[in-house]
Amino acid sequence: MRIVAVLLVVSLACVSRLERTVTPRLATVDRAVPFLKVHMKNGDLFVLSAWRADEPHGQVTGSGEQLGADRALVRVGEHRIAMADVALYETNTIVTSPSIAAMAVVTGASIALSIACAANPKSCFGSCPTFYAPGAPGDHGTVDLVLQAEGFSDAISPALETHDIDALWRTHVTDGRLTLRMTNEAYETHVVKRADVLAVLRPPGTRVLSTGEAMWLASAVAAPSGCTAAEGDCTAVLAGVDGRERTSLTDEHDLAARETIDLEFPAAAAPGRTGIVIAARQSLVTTFLLYQGLAYLGTTAVEWLAALERGDAGARRGGRELQRLVGGIEVQIPHGAGWLTVGEAYETGPLATDVHLIVLPDQARGDRVRLRLPKGGWRIDHVARATLDHEVTPQRIAPQAIRGTLGREFAAERVPQAQLPIVTQPGDTYELDYAIPRGEVELFLDTRGYYLEWMRAEWLREEQPLAALKMFLDPAQAMRDLAPAWKRMEPQAEQMFWRSRYARP
């Protein structure tokens, strides 16, 4: 069957054109063409397949057909033609159409995508409910929607339903109106029970930062004056939330291996509590592990998810231990001769950059800070030190209007929902309108819900219950065992995922 398909494509790929040249001089004829047409002054035509010019005798000789003025066949055989009786020589060359080049490029890219998806279906996915919000105005005053939040990325079953607060750091709205776009861009079913905006009015020049549990009004937010990592100086790349990210590759032997980044900040001018601001998102390692786990579970994935639903401690513990090993970004401060971890930034999801606040201990000034994180596990856009003035209480704002557009593929027997909770299928898009306070306001998105991964046929081929069991019972060993597999796909996974640009950081 595949051979037939290949032959069919090859035959279709032969798209040709004809280039015709007509000349009264035989000397200018391309002698490589398969046929020479000789137009006679009397209207006859010779079509010669093998020919030669006999210049001294003024003749063209060759074999082929002689056609009359009516183009009926007169004779087939050898011909000797006097050049003096020739009106024109005609050649025709069949050439490959340039259209082939364009189609070949598309075909090459398409085949590469097919092969990549077949070899590595875990890289062909979306992730969690994605929320797009207005970004900063562009040079011409235009405002694009920017992916700014992934909702409850850890909640892959009803039992794991959770809430998630994401900063809408790049959104600057002062006219009291905000519309968010919520999309389902993966083979997943999302159950969104809450999608509130948290708004905090703030004085000019300040920002509001969230620890996930509390919100702080921050002033004097300063980028690092120095940054050193394994690759060298990283000061410039961490200077602002601008999409330029510092990242690294995973360890080839252990996905849980750590690296450090040393930061220096200018001396704080104002007294008060200090916090470290980290804008980052995960790499694809976590997603790889989740999907690899589901692939190992294969047809037994349902039983594992059911165990989660029943509150099975073992099922839940394995997942949490894996998450711990993947790890967040630890914030450390100098302590004696070493470093002391005083907090950690963690947010599951490789798509949207989230802004985290880690409040340092009372007396810590944060002039020198070390970040400890899994190698290749995070993409860090920005790190800053902030002076924290006081805690603030946000105003919770539910959407006042909801408009949905269902993905066409799975729209049958469904209608868009106009209120929460919303259940979405792949391709669904919802717009949520909010009335927010006018003026300088910091915005966050507070979502609650869970989602269900759709099993993919390709994953079932990898069903290895024992490997899945090992993953849950000995996650540390699993991180070592899976390191080579991830290293093999790491470059391609990144390329496929981000070059698709269906989601922008």
Place this chain on the structure above:
Amino acid sequence: MHVRSSLISLAAAATACASNPDPRGRSIEAVQRDGHGGWISITPRSGAPIAGELISIELQGIRVLAVTPQPGLVVVPKAAIRSATLWAWETQHGRLLGWGGLGTLSTATHGFFLIFSVPIWLLATTLTAGIESTASQVEYPADDWGKFSIWARFPQGLPGGVGDRDLIHQDRSPPASPVPGAGGGAGVDAGVDAGVDGGPSGPAGEAAGP
């Protein structure tokens, strides 16, 4: 995206392609070897459109062995022509549509990314097939008559002595006498060749074809 809607898009692309009205359906291979002219459709400034085989381009006008509106040889003065299109051969844009159709179907293996790859396939197929469908066209007034003439049955102009009837069925005059020194090899009947110059042949100064 549904397969059905993709196929509908491809069908729309197919209808957007230029259609060759030549009833002879001459392939590239046929055009390479036969001696007929391309198919020309002429829209005169007044009167009915004329379509048929292009016989020759001459000073006084375009000579067409017309099928419509009336069968027969007509000479249309250049000044009386509003526009004209010549189809030199039957293009192979259908293969591109088939190629694009298979490519579009193959996106079923792309998972989520098919929402990007399907439109890319449809766009590429539509553009390339549309362009390819016009590859064999020569158009007046965009192109000059010289570009038409190479696709005529007689690119040199209608030879003297060739009458209208000769274009459809030519009465051949009796074979001439054999040419002295023509070689007389097996199958050679040089005397039948029109306009044979009976000079001796030889290798000196020859340039060989393939």
